[in-house]
Amino acid sequence: MGRPVIIRIIGTGLLGTSLGLALSPRHEIQLEDASPMTAALAQDLGAGTEVTDESAAPDLVIVATPPDVAADTVNRALTDFPDALVTDVASVKAIVLAEVGSGRERYVGSHPMAGRERSGAIAADGDLFIGRPWVVVPHETSRPDAVETVKRIAMEVGGFPIEMSAAAHDSAVARVSHVPQLMSSLVAATLVDAPPSSLDLAGQGLRDVTRIAGSDPKLWSTIIAGNPSSVADILREVRSRLDSLIDGVETMAEQNAYTGVASVAKVISDGNIGVSRIPGKHGGAPVRYATVYVLVPDKPGELGRLFTEAGEIGVNIEDLTLEHSAAQPVGRAAISVNPSRAKPLADGLEERGWTIASVEMEES
Amino acid sequence: MGRPVIIRIIGTGLLGTSLGLALSPRHEIQLEDASPMTAALAQDLGAGTEVTDESAAPDLVIVATPPDVAADTVNRALTDFPDALVTDVASVKAIVLAEVGSGRERYVGSHPMAGRERSGAIAADGDLFIGRPWVVVPHETSRPDAVETVKRIAMEVGGFPIEMSAAAHDSAVARVSHVPQLMSSLVAATLVDAPPSSLDLAGQGLRDVTRIAGSDPKLWSTIIAGNPSSVADILREVRSRLDSLIDGVETMAEQNAYTGVASVAKVISDGNIGVSRIPGKHGGAPVRYATVYVLVPDKPGELGRLFTEAGEIGVNIEDLTLEHSAAQPVGRAAISVNPSRAKPLADGLEERGWTIASVEMEES
Numbered sequence: 123m124g125r126p127v128i129i130r131i132i133g134t135g136l137l138g139t140s141l142g143l144a145l146s147p148r149h150e151i152q153l154e155d156a157s158p159m160t161a162a163l164a165q166d167l168g169a170g171t172e173v174t175d176e177s178a179a180p181d182l183v184i185v186a187t188p189p190d191v192a193a194d195t196v197n198r199a200l201t202d203f204p205d206a207l208v209t210d211v212a213s214v215k216a217i218v219l220a221e222v223g224s225g226r227e228r229y230v231g232s233h234p235m236a237g238r239e240r241s242g243a244i245a246a247d248g249d250l251f252i253g254r255p256w257v258v259v260p261h262e263t264s265r266p267d268a269v270e271t272v273k274r275i276a277m278e279v280g281g282f283p284i285e286m287s288a289a290a291h292d293s294a295v296a297r298v299s300h301v302p303q304l305m306s307s308l309v310a311a312t313l314v315d316a317p318p319s320s321l322d323l324a325g326q327g328l329r330d331v332t333r334i335a336g337s338d339p340k341l342w343s344t345i346i347a348g349n350p351s352s353v354a355d356i357l358r359e360v361r362s363r364l365d366s367l368i369d370g371v372e373t374m375a376e377q378n379a380y381t382g383v384a385s386v387a388k389v390i391s392d393g394n395i396g397v398s399r400i401p402g403k404h405g406g407a408p409v410r411y412a413t414v415y416v417l418v419p420d421k422p423g424e425l426g427r428l429f430t431e432a433g434e435i436g437v438n439i440e441d442l443t444l445e446h447s448a449a450q451p452v453g454r455a456a457i458s459v460n461p462s463r464a465k466p467l468a469d470g471l472e473e474r475g476w477t478i479a480s481v482e483m484e485e486s
Numbered sequence: 487m488g489r490p491v492i493i494r495i496i497g498t499g500l501l502g503t504s505l506g507l508a509l510s511p512r513h514e515i516q517l518e519d520a521s522p523m524t525a526a527l528a529q530d531l532g533a534g535t536e537v538t539d540e541s542a543a544p545d546l547v548i549v550a551t552p553p554d555v556a557a558d559t560v561n562r563a564l565t566d567f568p569d570a571l572v573t574d575v576a577s578v579k580a581i582v583l584a585e586v587g588s589g590r591e592r593y594v595g596s597h598p599m600a601g602r603e604r605s606g607a608i609a610a611d612g613d614l615f616i617g618r619p620w621v622v623v624p625h626e627t628s629r630p631d632a633v634e635t636v637k638r639i640a641m642e643v644g645g646f647p648i649e650m651s652a653a654a655h656d657s658a659v660a661r662v663s664h665v666p667q668l669m670s671s672l673v674a675a676t677l678v679d680a681p682p683s684s685l686d687l688a689g690q691g692l693r694d695v696t697r698i699a700g701s702d703p704k705l706w707s708t709i710i711a712g713n714p715s716s717v718a719d720i721l722r723e724v725r726s727r728l729d730s731l732i733d734g735v736e737t738m739a740e741q742n743a744y745t746g747v748a749s750v751a752k753v754i755s756d757g758n759i760g761v762s763r764i765p766g767k768h769g770g771a772p773v774r775y776a777t778v779y780v781l782v783p784d785k786p787g788e789l790g791r792l793f794t795e796a797g798e799i800g801v802n803i804e805d806l807t808l809e810h811s812a813a814q815p816v817g818r819a820a821i822s823v824n825p826s827r828a829k830p831l832a833d834g835l836e837e838r839g840w841t842i843a844s845v846e847m848e849e850s
Binding site (some may be wrong): 295393457 | 493507521527530531532582599600601606608613618619621648650654655657658659661662663664666667668669670671672673674675677678680681682683684685686687688689691692693694695696697698699700702703704706707710711714715717718720722723724727728729731732735736738739746747748750751754755756757758759760761762763764765767781816841843844
């Protein structure tokens with residue numbers, strides 16, 4: 123895809139329209155949707171041009187329909203355009219691949235890990251894919267140029283391609299996306315019959331846990347229906363931990379004692395380990411930082427002095443957060459550094475008269 | 487508390503130190519902690535002055551110790567300071583109240599709904615309580631002036647007091663805080679043995695759901711141990727929904743069909759209803775907005791014209807978000823208005839030549 127090509131996007135919802143917006147400056151984008159009004163809106167938004175009977179045959183077809191019709195749409199595209207490469211962006215991959223028939227060597231599945239709470243063309247954003255993983259799913263007969271093309275498209279819109287088999291992909295998204303979605307919904311479902319006064323006590327924790335619980339039931343039913351085995355495996359794993367937890371909490375309740383406390387501590391500390399494994403923003407390896415907390419007097423020039431002296435000590439500051447509130451005579455600077463540099467920095471700053479509040483290592 | 491008084495804060499962790507920071511500009515704050523180093527750090531941060539043998543008797547004692555020692559500390563304070571009012575800020579209320587003995591008419595429990603992921607004095611913030619609910623828990627023999635004093639303290643630090651019984655409080659926090667914490671940890675726990683490549687696909691949804699899974703196991707064991715009956719009730723409710731969900735997903739997997747889809751749709755749509763019941767930021771009733779999406783040409787002055795014309799139509803704009811990406815020739819303005827004003831606004835803008843992309847009602 124080094125040169126401009128003709129790309130047909132079938133399905134102009136959130137992903138299709140966002141792709142059109144991101145790709146249309148370089149390529150000729152044809153837009154097609156089962157609903158002509160939806161395709162027209164995508165065109166109005168600048169995502170490309172609606173297809174007509176006169177439209178040229180595309181070099182690449184991107185199927186961005188709902189997952190339950192993705193395979194049929196891929197097959198139709200392979201038949202209609204015998205020279206085109208075809209990909210789809212459905213969030214499940216094994217069932218689509220299983221149903222792709224004649225021409226499957228020109229097909230490579232893919233899944234950009236990008237989305238929004240809102241759906242539809244109107245929520246589209248050409249920047250949606252920037253910095254996001256884009257799974258590319260080669261299969262035993264896929265042509266190397268098809269794999270290469272899908273990877274380039276991913277990179278052109280700012281994503282970074284990750285190759286995985288369909289089975290590995292489906293198992294991974296069950297764990298990092300499908301089950302978390304269902305669990306978020308399960309938490310939110312406990313609020314349906316809650317007294318309103320309880321809800322007045324809702325804090326940021328509840329809001330974070332339930333943010334994705336506003337998702338579309340129809341879309342998610344289709345997604346889970348496309349990946350039920352992997353999802354069931356992980357849900358059973360959750361139920362087994364939940365059973366132990368309930369046993370422990372019931373023991374606490376009955377014996378009015380700390381007997382069941384180990385089961386609670388186990389769930390929370392397993393959670394600590396699990397959450398620490400989630401990689402940094404850009405999908406690389408877990409970032410391990412050390413953070414040095416320094417008290418900074420609330421006087422002009424102190425923060426500048428801190429920076430200068432950290433530089434003198436020869437430590438590269440990865441990140442710095444200054445916490446401060448009006449009521450305090452000092453602020454606290456949280457300086458993130460490579461773990462090997464934490465002690466030299468803390469020692470050097472203490473020598474220069476700074477108060478080190480603490481040094482924390484973030485485990486990966 | 488209209489006038490400055492002497493307040494003793496026992497326990498200078500996150501909450502105690504934050505309270506000291508927020509209250510010390512107006513009141514004399516005495517700081518006490520089982521760990522002298524912790525109290526010294528709180529003093530260094532500006533939260534007040536460490537107690538000595540010469541410290542005056544306080545007018546008010548705020549117990550901010552871990553919940554498992556809160557009742558003992560409250561009882562000690564009631565005995566040591568026979569004229570003082572006493573409150574505690576533990577996150578469970580019935581077990582503390584049950585153990586408070588002589589002088590209990592001077593005791594009123596409370597629970598500021600404020601926290602951070604990090605704990606300890608070093609994470610303290612005098613602004614921690616601003617805009618947050620602060621539950622005040624009167625009991626059958628509590629003195630009216632004790633209730634009034636705790637409410638005023640809540641308001642002085644920017645919180646808004648909500649009166650509840652200890653039982654209602656404990657049931658509410660089980661639902662909006664304790665169970666969501668455990669569920670977040672259960673999701674994160676599924677990541678412990680995940681292949682690293684799965685974790686590369688982690689998106690914002692997983693990060694939100696598991697943000698609070700980094701919480702301290704020891705603290706949370708103590709919290710759950712203080713509220714096991716309410717927590718067990720809701721966990722059983724979750725397990726019952728999870729059982730139905732697993733049945734449905736297993737049916738999907740075995741029959742390779744959409745037979746079990748209703749159970750998935752039910753969980754997601756119950757979640758939709760539940761999450762829509764979470765009130766807005768300041769704890770009021772759920773905010774119901776309508777949002778009118780308008781296409782805005784990417785030309786200077788267009789947004790100003792949109793504002794002016796909405797004003798002419800006589801509609802008060804509650805919120806406006808402009809979405810725009812470099813690749814697009816138009817932006818989209820999402821205008822939030824009172825639901826009754828959505829149609830007049832959309833009609834009036836269309837008359838004036840604007841393109842209305844959609845109108846969405848947010849259900850409460």
